[in-house]
Amino acid sequence: MELDLAIASKRDARQYDPRPLPEGVLTRILDAGRLSGSARNDQQWQFVVATDASDRARLGRAAYSPGNLVGAPVVVAIVIRGREMQAFDAGRAAQNMMLAAWGEGVVSCPNGIAEPAVAADVLGLDEGWRTAIMLSLGYPARPRDPTRRDPEEWSRRARRRPLAESVRYL
């Protein structure tokens, strides 16, 4: 997929087809996270993959929206350690993974952590580590063809504030 089309047409999606992701697809998604930049290139993250239904159900108990994790064939938790900036770098890695997923026809959604201790327990985190986000991933329940619109049209239709409201010039 072309980069500009991927960026413009990507939407966070919470309804998944239950079929698993092929191993090569999942590996390419994870590699996009690995390739993401981080402060001083310190890569203070791990990507913890859960595919088993009981693991995903347990992770669901740590999330604000358990159904996203129960219904997705794959969950990738981004766990981090160290200073606050790591949340920013986790966001970079997550966006890389979700865009790469979309390029493979896979939709996704970030899931915030309502119960950090539950997430840490299920994910088996060592002390000093915390869960930045849990990405739910899967083929879409209702597939849509991104090429049916051009990037400009996807941008116009995005449910976002107009650019003039988000941008200010010094």
Next chain:
Amino acid sequence: MELDLAIASKRDARQYDPRPLPEGVLTRILDAGRLSGSARNDQQWQFVVATDASDRARLGRAAYSPGNLVGAPVVVAIVIRGREMQAFDAGRAAQNMMLAAWGEGVVSCPNGIAEPAVAADVLGLDEGWRTAIMLSLGYPARPRDPTRRDPEEWSRRARRRPLAESVRYL
């Protein structure tokens, strides 16, 4: 540019050609930030653009690496308000902008905030807002053609830990 090539070949870069970015290029970069997803789609961010050399020098005083901002023709500060998750969403928006920039041949680097009060003063932030990051952007001082390698080769050459060290399976 193809999405997978963009993700694999993007490197944070700190040396810029001084020529300004055409308005259309900058607008497309900013729009990629606008299009990024955020928790509950709340978009609690603003993108503050600085192109004037004196503004960039003043912003440099708020950064760990002032030279990046002094030497870049454009700085985009992502300012946020509200809960801690905003840093994650700022990371998503930043990655979208930096990938879109790279698709336009523009390189970039996130700059962390050493002096939040200085940044807030220069950026004219209202109470409750803070600076998540300042992106320095410009055409590269040493242009490189991303298409000279395929995405797999860019991935292999990336200065990152191997995937097996960043990924764990439950």
